Structure formats: C-alpha cells, structure tokens
Amino acid sequence: MNKKAVAIISGGMDSAVSAAKAAKSGYEVIGVHFNYGQRTQKKELECFENICKDLNIDKKYIIDLPFFADIGASALTDNSIDVPTQGIEPGVPVTYVPFRNGIFLSIATAIAEKEGAEAIYIGVVEEDSSGYPDCTEQFMKSMELSINLGTKDDTLIVIERPLVNLSKADIVKEALKLGVNLAHTWSCYKNEDKACGVCDSCRLRLSGFERAGVSDPVAYEID
Amino acid sequence: MNKKAVAIISGGMDSAVSAAKAAKSGYEVIGVHFNYGQRTQKKELECFENICKDLNIDKKYIIDLPFFADIGASALTDNSIDVPTQGIEPGVPVTYVPFRNGIFLSIATAIAEKEGAEAIYIGVVEEDSSGYPDCTEQFMKSMELSINLGTKDDTLIVIERPLVNLSKADIVKEALKLGVNLAHTWSCYKNEDKACGVCDSCRLRLSGFERAGVSDPVAYEID
Numbered sequence: 001m002n003k004k005a006v007a008i009i010s011g012g013m014d015s016a017v018s019a020a021k022a023a024k025s026g027y028e029v030i031g032v033h034f035n036y037g038q039r040t041q042k043k044e045l046e047c048f049e050n051i052c053k054d055l056n057i058d059k060k061y062i063i064d065l066p067f068f069a070d071i072g073a074s075a076l077t078d079n080s081i082d083v084p085t086q087g088i089e090p091g092v093p094v095t096y097v098p099f100r101n102g103i104f105l106s107i108a109t110a111i112a113e114k115e116g117a118e119a120i121y122i123g124v125v126e127e128d129s130s131g132y133p134d135c136t137e138q139f140m141k142s143m144e145l146s147i148n149l150g151t152k153d154d155t156l157i158v159i160e161r162p163l164v165n166l167s168k169a170d171i172v173k174e175a176l177k178l179g180v181n182l183a184h185t186w187s188c189y190k191n192e193d194k195a196c197g198v199c200d201s202c203r204l205r206l207s208g209f210e211r212a213g214v215s216d217p218v219a220y221e222i223d
Numbered sequence: 224m225n226k227k228a229v230a231i232i233s234g235g236m237d238s239a240v241s242a243a244k245a246a247k248s249g250y251e252v253i254g255v256h257f258n259y260g261q262r263t264q265k266k267e268l269e270c271f272e273n274i275c276k277d278l279n280i281d282k283k284y285i286i287d288l289p290f291f292a293d294i295g296a297s298a299l300t301d302n303s304i305d306v307p308t309q310g311i312e313p314g315v316p317v318t319y320v321p322f323r324n325g326i327f328l329s330i331a332t333a334i335a336e337k338e339g340a341e342a343i344y345i346g347v348v349e350e351d352s353s354g355y356p357d358c359t360e361q362f363m364k365s366m367e368l369s370i371n372l373g374t375k376d377d378t379l380i381v382i383e384r385p386l387v388n389l390s391k392a393d394i395v396k397e398a399l400k401l402g403v404n405l406a407h408t409w410s411c412y413k414n415e416d417k418a419c420g421v422c423d424s425c426r427l428r429l430s431g432f433e434r435a436g437v438s439d440p441v442a443y444e445i446d
Contacts, residue, residue: 061293067286067330073337092375098333102373106329107290110321114296134373142369149365150325150357152315 002028004117005160006108007057009033011047013185013205014123014163017171020178021162022121023055030115031057032108036100037069038076039083043192050184061111065103073098076189083189085198093130093200095189101134102143105159109147113155121160128167128208130200137164168208176214183217197222225251227340228383229331230280232256234270236408236428237346237386240394243401244385245344246278253338254280255331259320260292261299262306266415273407284334288326296321299412306412308421316353316423318412324357325366328382332370336378344383351390351431353423360387391431399437406440420445 005027007019022029033048035041045062052060072078074097081094101124108120124135133139144159151157163171175182187205188195195202197220209216228250230242245252256271258264268285275283295301297320304317324347331343347358356362367382374380386394398405410428411418418425420443432439 061290063290063293065290067284067288068333070284070286071333071337096375098336099329099370099374100333102329102332102370103326106322106325109325110291110294110323113321114294133375136372139369139373142365142372146362146365146369147322147325149359150362151322152319152356 002026004028004030004115005119005121006030006032006112006115006117007121008104008108008123009048009051010123011044011051011186012123013175013182013187014125014171016051016123016180016182016185017175017178018121018123018160018162019051019055019057020175020180022119022160023057024178027119029055029057030111030117031060032111033060033062034065034104034107035062036065036077036097039079039190040186040188040192043186047184047186050181054181054184063107068097071098083199085196088130088200088203091131092133095130095200096132099134101132101139105143105147109151109157112157113151118156119158119160121162123163124161125166125168125171126164128204130204137161140164167211168204169211172208172212172214186218191221194219194221196220225249227251227253227338228342228344229253229255229335229338229340230344231327231331231346232271232274233346234267234274234409235346236398236405236410237348237394239274239346239403239405239408240398240401241344241346241383241385242274242278242280243398243403245342245383246280247401250342252278252280253334253340254283255334256283256285257288257327257330258285259288259300259323262302262413263409263411263415266409270407270409273404277404277407286330291320294321306422308419311353311423311426314354315356318353318423319355322357324355324362328366328370332374332380335380336374341379342381342383344385346386347384348389348391348394349387351427353427360384363387390434391427392434395431395435395437409441414444417442417444419443
C-alpha cells in the first residue's frame with residue numbers, strides 16, 4: 001500500500017503545484033478543499049475538481065465552513081469590504097482571512113489522522129506573496145510541532161510546504177515542469193468568469209508569468 | 224472598555240468553570256460553542272445557552288462543523304462505533320475526536336483576532352481525564368505559540384487553561400466556589416435526557432462529585 005498525503009487544494013496555482021509535487025513524490029494523494037464563503041467559491045471548487053482529475057486524485061474531502069462568513073473581517077469573506085485593486089502595499093492586506101491556514105491545517109490534521117496519512121501538503125508562499133502571517137515558514141514549523149503534540153502518539157505528520165521559499169516565477173516554471181494544467185487554476189479574488197487582473201492575487205500571478213517568460217492561459221478582463 | 228476573552232463552552236462542567244473564571248477575571252466574555260455532530264449535540268447546545276445566561280454572556284458564536292461527521296473515526300461522531308461503558312482503560316479511547324481541540328482553538332483564534340480579544344479560555348483537564356492528546360499542557364503551550372506566529376503582529380492571544388492540572392474533585396469545588404450552576408452542565412457522551420452514569424465522561428464526573436463530597440444535581444439512569 002502506498003503511503004498517503006493530504007493535499008490542501010484551493011484551486012489556485014500554488015496549491016495545484018504543491019499537490020502535483022505530492023503525487024510526484026509517490027504519495028497516494030487525498031485532496032481537501034474548503035468552501036469558506038469566499039467570493040470566488042464556485043470557481044475555486046470547479047478548479048479543485050479539475051486539478052484532482054488531472055492528478056488522478058480519487059479520494060476527496062470537500063469541507064463546508066460557513067462560519068467564516070459570520071466571522072468576516074476580510075475582503076474575501078465580507079462583501080461590504082472591497083477587494084483592493086490599486087496595487088500591493090506593505091503590511092497585512094484586508095484580504096487576510098483571520099487564521100485561515102491555522103484552521104485549514106487543523107482540519108487537514110484530523111483527516112490525515114483518520115486516513116493514516118503521514119504528510120500534509122500546503123501551497124503557502126512566503127517570499128513573493130501578500131504578506132499573510134499564516135503563510136510563513138516559521139508558522140508552518142510551529143504548527144507541525146503543535147499538530148504532533150495534539151494527536152495520538154503514533155500519528156506522525158509532516159507539513160510539506162514545497163513552495164514556501166519560491167518566487168511566483170519559479171512556481172510557474174515548476175508548474176510547466178510538472179505538467180500542471182494552469183488553465184485549471186484560478187487566482188483572482190474578485191471574479192469567477194474573467195480574472196480582474198488588478199487584485200493583489202492577479203498581480204502576483206501575472207508578474208510570475210511575465211518573469212517566467214510565458215503567457216497565462218487564463219482569460220482576463222483587461223487585455 | 225473591558226478587555227475581552229473568548230471562552231470555548233461545550234456545555235460540560237469543565238468549560239462552564241473555565242468560562243466562569245474568565246468572567247471573574249474581569250473579561251468581557253464572548254461565548255463560543257461548536258456543534259460538531261456529536262451524539263449529545265442538542266443537549267450540549269441547551270447547556271451552552273443556559274451557562275451563557277448564568278454568566279451574562281451576550282456575545283455568542285454558535286459554530287456548525289458538519290464535516291466532523293464525514294471524518295468520523297470517533298464514537299462521539301460515528302454512530303457505528305459504540306461508546307464504551309465498561310470503565311476507563313489506559314491509552315487513547317475511541318471517544319477521541321481527531322484533533323478536535325486543535326480545530327476548536329484555531330477557530331476561536333479567528334474569532335479572537337476579529338473581536339480584538341486577548342485571551343482564549345478552554346476547559347481542558349490533563350491529569351484526571353480520558354487521556355486525549357489534545358488536552359495536555361504541552362499541546363496548549365505549543366498551540367499558543369503557533370497561534371501568535373500565524374496571526375497579525377499586533378494580535379496577541381493567551382490560551383488560558385485554568386483547569387489543566389486540576390482533579391475532577393477540585394473542579395466541582397471550584398464550581399461551587401464560583402457559583403456555577405452545575406444543573407446547567409452536561410457530561411454524558413450517550414444520552415440527552417438522563418445521563419447514563421457508565422460512559423467514561425459520566426464516570427469521571429461522578430467520581431469528582433463523590434470525592435468532593437457533594438451530590439450531582441443532574442439526573443442519572445442508574446440510581
């Protein structure tokens with residue numbers, strides 16, 4: 001029997017590459033996706049399904065977290081807060097969702113413990129990113145320790161964060177190397193039909209493609 | 224304005240005492256309750272509401288976590304696994320819910336960050352307990368560090384676990400000292416009308432009352 005890994009797959013480029021790396025490492029991959037009331041929930045779920053198909057992932061958990069909307073406090077989960085489109089600014093942006101990755105990793109841990117998986121893959125990026133505090137190497141290291149203290153003695157889980165120190169350009173190159181179909185990924189915070197091209201996430205994605213010297217297969221409003 | 228604390232209140236004796244301690248420490252308490260598909264969900268929610276009334280807690284979050292039933296792997300969330308009634312045995316029992324407190328603390332962190340609360344109160348007991356790995360002082364310490372690394376720089380959260388080293392007898396005495404109405408708390412894993420008296424949680428509760436020399440106001444099947 002293959003060793004198993006849980007891959008958190010949002011539907012974005014980073015988590016698709018991270019999951020592809022899990023598959024390439026020989027793991028039987030269990031795909032986990034979270035619907036947390038984010039603006040582009042429908043599109044992201046569609047991308048999750050396509051990414052799983054591309055990677056031959058059969059075992060999937062689609063987890064509904066409606067409470068994120070009650071907590072709000074983020075432009076992604078509260079429609080009264082606008083998604084910024086003026087360019088990336090220093091500090092933690094209003095698109096930060098309080099402790100999202102802490103919650104995602106905790107739920108992934110429960111799934112990993114139940115399934116006997118020995119790794120959780122997460123596509124966090126620290127360097128070339130929006131400055132979210134729950135995307136750092138330091139946080140991942142600490143959560144890994146917490147997870148292993150808070151589960152059974154014979155549960156041993158590694159948090160694999162293969163992109164944490166990569167640039168967005170490196171991630172595009174990795175995707176091409178691994179054969180990830182980037183048309184099946186979605187990064188835009190705002191739209192579900194054509195990407196806006198001006199939210200922080202679109203800007204980071206587009207700059208990655210540009211620096212990698214390839215064009216993005218996804219359609220944008222502004223061309 | 225008062226400083227705020229988030230209190231995780233399951234409806235059990237321990238979390239009621241823990242929340243009463245938060246209130247006594249002068250915090251404006253925000254009550255958080257989780258419906259996670261556990262057998263006694265309805266009764267526990269009723270107890271949460273009564274405990275909040277007793278402690279004058281107005282601000283409440285009732286968080287639905289239906290995915291716990293999909294994960295299962297515990298006698299509390301999977302009806303095909305029986306709740307043991309033969310007495311407490313060494314090791315982690317089948318009532319252990321994978322990484323439950325990790326998930327609860329992560330969600331409480333998001334709420335605390337949104338609300339500007341500086342503490343999370345949780346009624347975990349290490350010594351005189353069922354041997355769950357997510358109820359230990361070591362895990363709480365590690366999660367506290369993780370939580371502060373994974374949230375904004377100006378978010379500082381202490382995990383208060385005032386009962387972690389108390390015996391169940393001490394907790395009963397604390398409850399009486401603080402004026403906690405123990406008739407408004409529920410511990411039984413199995414029943415919602417009369418407590419079974421023989422599951423691990425009933426046994427721990429009853430032994431606490433016995434050693435404290437007081438009688439339990441809750442009704443039991445076996446008298």
